[in-house]
Amino acid sequence: MEYELKDFLHYLTVERNLAKNTIISYERDLKKYAHYLRHVEQIQSWNDVTRLHIMQFLKFLKEKGNSPKTIARHIASIRSFHQFLLREKVAEQDPSVHIESPQMERTLPKVLSLEEVEALLEAPKTNTPIGVRDKAMLELLYATGMRVSELVNLNLSDVHLTMGFVRCYGKGKKERIVPVGSMALNALKVYLETARPKLINSKKRTTDALFLNHHGERLTRQGFWKILKKLAKEANIEKELTPHTLRHSFATHLLENGADLRAVQELLGHADISTTQIYTHVTKTRLKDVYKQYHPRA
Secondary structure (H helix, E strand, O other): HHHHHHHHHHHHOOOOOOHHHHHEEEEEEEEHHHHHHHOOOOOOOHOOOHHHHHHHHHHHHHOOOHHHHHHHHHHHHHHHHHHHHHHHOOOOOOOOOOOOOOOOOOOOOOOOOHHHHHHHHOOOOOOHHHEEEHHHHHHHHHOOOOOOHHHHOEEEHHHEEEOOOOEEEEEEOOOOEOOOOOHHHHHHHHHHHHHHHHHOOOOOOOOOOOOOOOOOOOOOHEEEEEHHHHHHOOOOOOOOOOOOHHHHHEEEEEEEEOOOHOOOOOOOHHHOOOHHHHHHHHHHHHHHHHHHOOOOOO
């Protein structure tokens, strides 16, 4: 059973070209699934798995306190895996065919107001190389709406200051070109000229990474998340933040100011426009709040 799982993960990496974090998520879900089948259901072959076994596993997840969103992700992983086994003729049937995902309450993404964004962008202390770097990262995130994973994976060759754009690689390693506003371009220019040279560690191998940590190595997603939480606290932002908060704010503010939904979809790198449409619900909710606050007869 272990061999087929490794084969599937190899297929996701080589043929589907999925992002590293997506593959890690598949691997974690399916290892848990395989462990349950072997040790609880005493299953020794994928061909012996039935719909009932999968239902029992989902019940087990629910009893462990997993959220509907987590269970839905497990179902998606299990479904993809069993389709792969059927296609590769490892199994004669797909027991996941008629299993439905749990109903999920679609939560609206949390966004910052323009004032909160301004406060966050002004939080880094630009009298140090680290502060200049943080300022450049936040300005670039809000200017482009890119994902944090895309930001930390940027290389020097992906930034084109004179032409005013950056090239980033989204999910499935899809390349997209994103325009960058003048304020973010200026923050990047200052970082590249004054701060990045000071962060380079001469004792270590040179790196093409755009954003470096204090060791002179590529900054990680976890490293950026720590920085964001610290700066939000300094900016007195009390809202619950996620690494995607600036991305959500970017999309919402564009739509609020009349941007075309298709254009926002392109900028965000969404494959499906229905993913982008969630932001239209956010703008409607915010409009209602403004109406209630300011209309005399609301």
